[in-house]
Amino acid sequence: MLGWAVTFLIIALIAAVLGFGGIAGASAGIAQILFVxxxxxxxxxxxxxxxxxxxPV
Structure with missing residues (x-):
């Protein structure tokens, strides 16, 4: 689950750098939900x- 959150965070960062604000916002939102x-x-x-x-370990 944490791996998926990191993946969506990386997608959001790359999309933001390339100027795709909508995709970046959606990916960041998905990453936040998965992290929570x-x-x-x-x-x-x-x-x-x-x-x-x-x-606990």
Whole structure:
């Protein structure tokens, strides 16, 4: 998930440099959404591990 977010961020940066504002904005928005989903899933996984008694890595 994080890899996809980075991919869309790179696409957004390249599109912005080339002057494609619409594509850059859309790609940046997708990257932000994917990053937020990644962070939420990561936190849920850490809480689940803590509840089950395994120490975080």
């Amino acid at each position: 989903i990644f962070v939420i899933l990561f936190l849920v996984a850490m809480v689940a591990r803590a509840v089950r008694g395994r120490p």
